[in-house]
Amino acid sequence: MSTNTDANQGGNGGQPPVKLxxxxxxxxxxxxxxxxxxxxxxxxxxxxxxxxxxxxRENVVFVxxxxxxxxxxxxxxxxxxxxxxxxxxxxxxxIKASNPELSVxxxxxxxxxxxxxxxxxxxxxxxxxxxxxILFNNRIYxxxxxxxxxxxxxxxxxxxxxxxxxxxxxxxxxxxxAAEATFVARSVDTHTQHxxxxxxxxxxxxxxxxxxxxxxxxIFNDGAFDMFTAxxxxxxRMIELEHGRPLIFGKERNRGIxxxxxxxxxxxxxxxxxxxxxxxxxxxxxxxxxxxxxLARMEYPEYPVPVGVFRDVQKSTYEDLLTEQVERAIQNMxxxxxxxxxxxxxxxxxx
Amino acid sequence: MESMTILNNVEDKHIExxxxxxxxxxxxxxxxxxxxxxxxxxxxxxxxxxxxTLPDFPAEIRAPAGSxxxxxxxxxxxxxxxxxxxxxxxxxxxxxxxxALKVNLADLEPxxxxxxxxxxxSDNNLKKAGYGSNPLEDGSLTGYRLFKLPITTLNRAxxxxxxxxxxxxxxxxxxxxxxxxxxxxxxxxxxPTMNWVNEKFKKKPDVxxxxxxxxxxxxxxxxxxxxxxxHYRVRKAAIAPGKYRNITGNEATALGFVAASVLAGxxxxxxxxxxxxxxDILHELSMRKNFGxxxxxxxxxxxxxxxxxxxxxxxxxxxxxxxxxxxALKSEALGLAVMTELPVVVVNVQRGGPSTGLPTKTxxxxxxxxxxxxxxxxxxxxxxxxxxxxCFHMAIxxxxxxxxxxxxxxxxxxxxxxxxxxxxxxxxxxxxxRFEANLYKDPDNFQAYARDPQTLARPWAVPGTPGLEHRIxxxxxxxxxxxxxxxPENHMHMVETRAAKVARIADDxxxxxxxxxxxxxxxxxxxxxxxGSITSAVEEMQGRGRSVSSVHLRHLNPFPRNLGELLGRFxxxxxxxxxxxxxxxxxxxxxxxxxxxxxxxxGKPFKISELTAKMEEVYED
Ligand code: SF4
Numbered sequence: 001m002s003t004n005t006d007a008n009q010g011g012n013g014g015q016p017p018v019k020l021x022x023x024x025x026x027x028x029x030x031x032x033x034x035x036x037x038x039x040x041x042x043x044x045x046x047x048x049x050x051x052x053x054x055x056x057r058e059n060v061v062f063v064x065x066x067x068x069x070x071x072x073x074x075x076x077x078x079x080x081x082x083x084x085x086x087x088x089x090x091x092x093x094x095i096k097a098s099n100p101e102l103s104v105x106x107x108x109x110x111x112x113x114x115x116x117x118x119x120x121x122x123x124x125x126x127x128x129x130x131x132x133x134i135l136f137n138n139r140i141y142x143x144x145x146x147x148x149x150x151x152x153x154x155x156x157x158x159x160x161x162x163x164x165x166x167x168x169x170x171x172x173x174x175x176x177x178a179a180e181a182t183f184v185a186r187s188v189d190t191h192t193q194h195x196x197x198x199x200x201x202x203x204x205x206x207x208x209x210x211x212x213x214x215x216x217x218x219i220f221n222d223g224a225f226d227m228f229t230a231x232x233x234x235x236x237r238m239i240e241l242e243h244g245r246p247l248i249f250g251k252e253r254n255r256g257i258x259x260x261x262x263x264x265x266x267x268x269x270x271x272x273x274x275x276x277x278x279x280x281x282x283x284x285x286x287x288x289x290x291x292x293x294x295l296a297r298m299e300y301p302e303y304p305v306p307v308g309v310f311r312d313v314q315k316s317t318y319e320d321l322l323t324e325q326v327e328r329a330i331q332n333m334x335x336x337x338x339x340x341x342x343x344x345x346x347x348x349x350x351x
Numbered sequence: 352m353e354s355m356t357i358l359n360n361v362e363d364k365h366i367e368x369x370x371x372x373x374x375x376x377x378x379x380x381x382x383x384x385x386x387x388x389x390x391x392x393x394x395x396x397x398x399x400x401x402x403x404t405l406p407d408f409p410a411e412i413r414a415p416a417g418s419x420x421x422x423x424x425x426x427x428x429x430x431x432x433x434x435x436x437x438x439x440x441x442x443x444x445x446x447x448x449x450x451a452l453k454v455n456l457a458d459l460e461p462x463x464x465x466x467x468x469x470x471x472x473s474d475n476n477l478k479k480a481g482y483g484s485n486p487l488e489d490g491s492l493t494g495y496r497l498f499k500l501p502i503t504t505l506n507r508a509x510x511x512x513x514x515x516x517x518x519x520x521x522x523x524x525x526x527x528x529x530x531x532x533x534x535x536x537x538x539x540x541x542x543p544t545m546n547w548v549n550e551k552f553k554k555k556p557d558v559x560x561x562x563x564x565x566x567x568x569x570x571x572x573x574x575x576x577x578x579x580x581x582h583y584r585v586r587k588a589a590i591a592p593g594k595y596r597n598i599t600g601n602e603a604t605a606l607g608f609v610a611a612s613v614l615a616g617x618x619x620x621x622x623x624x625x626x627x628x629x630x631d632i633l634h635e636l637s638m639r640k641n642f643g644x645x646x647x648x649x650x651x652x653x654x655x656x657x658x659x660x661x662x663x664x665x666x667x668x669x670x671x672x673x674x675x676x677x678x679a680l681k682s683e684a685l686g687l688a689v690m691t692e693l694p695v696v697v698v699n700v701q702r703g704g705p706s707t708g709l710p711t712k713t714x715x716x717x718x719x720x721x722x723x724x725x726x727x728x729x730x731x732x733x734x735x736x737x738x739x740x741x742c743f744h745m746a747i748x749x750x751x752x753x754x755x756x757x758x759x760x761x762x763x764x765x766x767x768x769x770x771x772x773x774x775x776x777x778x779x780x781x782x783x784x785r786f787e788a789n790l791y792k793d794p795d796n797f798q799a800y801a802r803d804p805q806t807l808a809r810p811w812a813v814p815g816t817p818g819l820e821h822r823i824x825x826x827x828x829x830x831x832x833x834x835x836x837x838x839p840e841n842h843m844h845m846v847e848t849r850a851a852k853v854a855r856i857a858d859d860x861x862x863x864x865x866x867x868x869x870x871x872x873x874x875x876x877x878x879x880x881x882x883g884s885i886t887s888a889v890e891e892m893q894g895r896g897r898s899v900s901s902v903h904l905r906h907l908n909p910f911p912r913n914l915g916e917l918l919g920r921f922x923x924x925x926x927x928x929x930x931x932x933x934x935x936x937x938x939x940x941x942x943x944x945x946x947x948x949x950x951x952x953x954g955k956p957f958k959i960s961e962l963t964a965k966m967e968e969v970y971e972d
Binding site for chain 2: 027029056057058059060061063064066073074076077078079080081082083084087090091092093094095096097098099101102119120123322325326328329330332333334335336338339341342343344345346347348349350351
């Protein structure tokens with residue numbers, strides 16, 4: 001059975017459940033990712049955050065494409081649609097535009113979203129539908145057993161690139177920002193608290209939310225992010241973005257990011273004449289996305305890798321504008337009159 | 352105006368009665384021939400003729416002026432009796448430039464009326480059209496009744512003192528001058544077109560005046576000048592009583608889907624990517640937002656079908672529209688709709704293929720694509736309207752089937768139906784079918800793939816309904832529960848179940864009624880837009896005393912129940928199609944009948960004469 005009708009849930013006359021817990025969002029399906037896969041951690045955080053958000057299970061839809069991450073909807077005890085490769089943003093667009101009341105989530109991967117589905121991703125983002133897109137980036141094709149992906153590093157040896165990758169990788173956040181995403185964030189599968197916070201922020205944002213999660217594929221690309229996400233190095237090699245706060249990082253909190261006069265970001269040591277006020281203060285609400293874009297381009301080892309919310313701005317959503325057009329049309333033309341339109345135009349009567 | 356004075360002083364000229372007339376207006380794409388043709392059509396419909404039209408325009412938006420690829424044509428047939436086609440050969444050709452003459456002359460009937468704008472026959476234009484010498488002077492047109500008129504000059508003279516418009520704008524009115532002349536020649540009133548101009552350009556009084564003046568001037572010139580001694584009258588046709596309007600197939604398709612939404616009580620969601628010749632449906636539906644219709648111009652064909660599927664998942668009538676190349680792109684997603692058993696309708700306004708092919712020409716060559724063009728065993732229901740007006744009814748039928756059986760339906764129109772117009776008897780509200788498209792609500796023992804015993808449909812359970820949370824997708828489903836299943840027996844069972852759903856539709860659609868006797872020598876089987884020409888040809892054969900009947904399929908998958916039995920009642924079966932024999936192939940495979948194919952793939956509909964000739968040949972064989 002793929003449904004769960006326990007006492008707290010549906011079939012209670014449409015009344016909100018007393019209080020949902022993580023368990024209410026766990027479906028009865030056996031989870032089939034490889035043991036140790038980063039997907040488990042992401043699933044657990046999403047299931048934890050869901051009850052906090054106060055949305056009712058029946059109003060939630062998880063949509064996915066194809067790939068390891070796209071199994072996700074089967075494990076959520078909500079509505080779910082496991083669609084076809086790359087097309088989840090398009091299916092989600094139809095769902096959200098036709099029923100704006102629903103909380104719609106797209107679960108996708110680096111291959112699904114950036115390769116076969118790249119077109120749908122940028123257009124769903126530019127339309128600013130109020131949907132939440134979570135891209136599990138493991139920099140590899142897992143389900144097809146280990147070919148390089150559009151986020152794999154140059155030179156990487158994989159099943160399909162025995163002599164090394166020769167195409168330059170895409171940066172998912174750069175793509176999202178170029179498509180004018182109104183909410184852009186990044187987190188890491190193993191940083192559970194941070195990931196929960198980011199998922200919650202994405203949900204709360206009205207408009208499209210794009211979240212990249214660094215996800216470890218322990219079978220085909222194990223440790224891809226360890227170099228900077230591992231517990232013992234992360235404070236020195238990552239930087240957590242916080243709105244309004246200067247960009248400081250390091251175990252000793254003694255390093256920061258400064259803008260040079262040639263518009264280049266540089267890592268500086270605090271002290272010796274460099275103070276916090278010389279550093280960039282993060283502004284996720286900036287109406288333009290230049291700063292977010294520059295931050296998104298910071299890569300290890302030249303820079304600490306940023307996580308957090310890069311951008312969070314407001315503009316009208318596609319579904320609201322569409323609903324408005326419908327309502328205005330009804331106001332201006334009156335509710336649709338079928339007999340009227342069938343009989344419109346030049347008509348004549350044959351006796 | 353000088354010419355008006357003359358008009359009043361001239362006695363009425365001789366009037367000759369005609370049964371029916373076929374006119375083709377042809378000119379450069381910039382000459383406004385489509386508009387001229389549509390106006391003539393509307394006026395003829397309003398005066399009570401039966402009409403049928405065939406627009407023929409180039410794929411290029413603006414091919415080089417005066418060139419052969421830039422020629423745009425509009426053919427219409429108007430008659431005092433029931434007609435079903437735009438006519439085989441024009442009786443009259445209006446050629447606004449040498450290229451239009453070159454492209455269209457071969458179709459004009461011997462001795463037909465040929466009206467040319469001599470002003471456009473400059474050396475340069477003749478060269479562009481590939482004429483070595485001027486056909487107006489070299490005697491090559493002696494087989495026709497040639498009328499040489501300096502239309503550009505006459506139009507300029509008429510407008511010069513009347514309106515303050517730049518010369519270019521004045522010249523743009525020359526098509527209305529020609530239209531006015533044709534109105535005189537065929538005894539039509541000017542009012543319907545004048546009303547249209549007044550409405551269309553109400554914010555530009557100068558343009559209204561210019562067009563009306565040109566129209567009247569053309570009319571007056573024909574009346575006054577010495578060149579025409581006769582004009583013609585085509586009386587009203589005996590058409591079934593009722594209220595009529597002119598409608599193109601694409602308009603009727605759009606209206607039909609709005610009607611389906613109203614009748615089903617479910618909102619319509621139309622997702623589409625612009626493509627010739629289907630875009631008009633998007634334009635039409637985007638104006639219908641007050642019906643709660645949502646239209647979505649997607650980033651590509653795949654996104655369009657996926658969004659329609661998403662909308663069906665939430666309980667909307669999910670609709671997408673395209674032409675052949677777009678259907679190819681939608682294949683994989685259609686498989687998803689088959690697997691998830693959602694009611695999605697895909698409109699394919701077919702055009703000439705393969706690949707980009709002949710985008711503005713008509714063809715019926717996507718039947719097999721609709722039938723088989725997906726991976727795996729992946730049947731969908733297929734319907735095909737027979738006439739522009741029938742597009743309305745089949746649109747409703749498509750959603751009736753989709754929602755009742757919970758499966759995707761492909762709706763095969765084509766360029767000829769989509770752009771062609773006919774007078775359409777407006778149905779009364781109580782003539783429209785009602786159908787229920789209810790959402791499932793009951794959470795007790797809900798199973799996502801539980802089946803209706805009669806239709807095998809699964810419940811339409813949509814997000815937002817408490818207690819029905821479930822997951823669907825493209826992976827094979829276990830019957831009843833809807834869980835993912837890799838079980839071999841289950842897969843075979845599900846393949847058979849999905850096929851059985853389509854097959855059971857046959858119990859729910861009308862049996863075929865032959866046009867003519869129920870048995871005999873020759874049965875002609877057609878589908879889609881060939882209805883008009885096949886029926887007219889069969890009627891002609893019957894008039895010759897031949898034992899010929901026809902049936903026309905509006906449901907292609909499944910076939911109507913009695914098709915096989917009817918095939919057995921005739922000595923010969925002929926299948927004319929605008930493809931290389933696709934229905935023919937399906938029928939032979941299913942019924943093992945030695946049917947004969949009559950293919951045509953020239954981007955043009957059948958001529959009645961082509962069909963009767965073939966019927967005679969098969970008949971005697
Ligand atoms: S292949 Fe990699 S990404 Fe896929 S489930 Fe296994 S560990 Fe996870």
